Structures are given as structure tokens and as C-alpha cells.
Amino acid sequence: MAEARRQHAAYVAALRDFSVAVTELAADEAFPDCIFVEDHAVVHDGRALLTHSGLASRRGEQPPVAAALGVALELVEMEPPAVLDGGDVLRVGDCYLVGISTRTTRAGAQALRDFVAPLPVHEVAIPDDQLHLKSICTSPGEGLLLAPDHALRDGELERVAEVLRVPAAETYACNVLVFGRELLLPDGYPATHALLAERGFRLHPLEMSQIRAADGSPTCLSVFY
Numbered sequence: 001m002a003e004a005r006r007q008h009a010a011y012v013a014a015l016r017d018f019s020v021a022v023t024e025l026a027a028d029e030a031f032p033d034c035i036f037v038e039d040h041a042v043v044h045d046g047r048a049l050l051t052h053s054g055l056a057s058r059r060g061e062q063p064p065v066a067a068a069l070g071v072a073l074e075l076v077e078m079e080p081p082a083v084l085d086g087g088d089v090l091r092v093g094d095c096y097l098v099g100i101s102t103r104t105t106r107a108g109a110q111a112l113r114d115f116v117a118p119l120p121v122h123e124v125a126i127p128d129d130q131l132h133l134k135s136i137c138t139s140p141g142e143g144l145l146l147a148p149d150h151a152l153r154d155g156e157l158e159r160v161a162e163v164l165r166v167p168a169a170e171t172y173a174c175n176v177l178v179f180g181r182e183l184l185l186p187d188g189y190p191a192t193h194a195l196l197a198e199r200g201f202r203l204h205p206l207e208m209s210q211i212r213a214a215d216g217s218p219t220c221l222s223v224f225y
Contacts (some may be wrong), residue, residue, distance in 0.1 A: 004210035036220040039085040040065040043225040048073040054083040054103030084108030087132030099133030101126035146174045166192045175217035
């Protein structure tokens with residue numbers, strides 16, 4: 001736990017180094033996954049869609065996230081039976097990708113589609129051994145997606161962007177945070193780092209081992225707006 005807290009503090013410091021105004025929420029010991037705030041809201045065009053979590057035991061995490069976002073954004077509540085986690089939602093240019101996963105249903109995808117209309121929403125089937133879309137795919141830059149060699153091969157990603165493929169062993173490195181041509185990303189994935197450096201990105205690796213141990217990635221820890 002001490003190492004997890006240290007890694008999280010370094011993550012917050014890195015965001016502030018990029019001039020991000022960070023609001024930190026108090027931990028709630030009743031909810032061990034409360035660090036993963038991304039799952040509770042999707043922000044679009046000055047509004048926040050408050051999701052209905054795909055894991056019922058996590059739904060009590062949402063109220064403080066909603067309260068913080070409500071200071072600046074219009075809040076829209078997703079209605080059950082739709083369920084969706086924010087980790088399954090990725091904007092790519094003028095469209096969205098949504099993962100159909102163990103945490104997000106097609107009804108949840110439709111709720112997202114209604115929320116972001118008229119922008120198109122493309123559904124992507126997520127393997128059962130992966131938690132979310134962003135566990136295995138994010139966008140490091142305009143017109144680009146990062147994904148592993150062995151997954152998401154049905155052509156949906158190629159419909160919306162050029163796909164940079166990384167070795168299966170480095171799947172975790174597919175989750176990056178973007179600040180122009182600079183990327184925050186997990187440390188320790190040399191093939192992925194080399195690929196991104198060749199594309200002209202400047203890399204800022206972060207130790208994420210303890211976040212990963214709880215099935216989390218860099219994007220999971222924040223809601224950006």
C-alpha cells in the first residue's frame with residue numbers, strides 16, 4: 001500500500017507538471033477501487049454522463065466524483081438497465097469507441113450514443129480476459145491508436161484510425177495519457193517506448209506496478225474536463 005500511494009502521488013505530480021489543475025478526492029476505505037475515478041463519468045461538451053457501473057459493488061464510489069464534476073459541468077445520469085464503465089470509452093477525433101465488455105453492455109453503449117449525438121459511436125468487442133477497452137487501446141495522437149498484436153483484430157479500430165501494434169507481452173503499455181506530443185505512460189515497456197519515440201513522441205514513463213496490480217492503468221486514475 002505504501003508503494004501504491006507513492007506511485008499515485010508521483011502520477012498526480014506528473015499531471016501538475018503539465019499544468020493540469022488537479023482536484024484530489026478523499027479516499028474512501030469502504031471502496032478499495034475508489035482510486036479508479038474514470039469509470040464513473042464520461043465528459044463531453046460541457047456535460048458529464050454519470051455512468052451506471054458494471055460492477056454493483058463500485059456504485060457507492062460515484063457520489064464524490066459527481067459532486068466534484070458538478071461544480072463545473074452539467075450532470076446527466078445514466079438510467080439502468082444500461083451499464084457502462086468510463087474505462088470502456090475512448091474519443092478518437094470526431095467519433096467515440098466504446099468497448100462491449102464484462103463491465104459495459106450494448107444498452108450502456110446506446111446511452112453513450114444518445115449522450116454524445118450527433119457524433120458516431122463504434123462498438124468494439126473486448127476479450128473476456130481484459131477489463132476495459134482502455135486496458136488494451138488508447139490514442140497517443142491524432143489519427144492514431146495503440147493496440148496489442150493479438151487483440152482487437154476485427155477491423156473496427158482500422159475504421160477510425162491508423163493502428164500502431166505492440167507486442168502482446170507489452171499490452172499494458174497501450175494505455176497512455178496525451179499532452180500534445182508528450183505522453184505519460186507506464187515504465188518498463190521498451191518495444192512500445194521505441195515505437196512511440198520513432199513517431200516523434202516525447203515519453204514520460206511512470207512507475208505503475210502497484211496500480212497495475214489492481215487492474216488499473218494511467219487513464220483510470222482521472223476524469224479530464
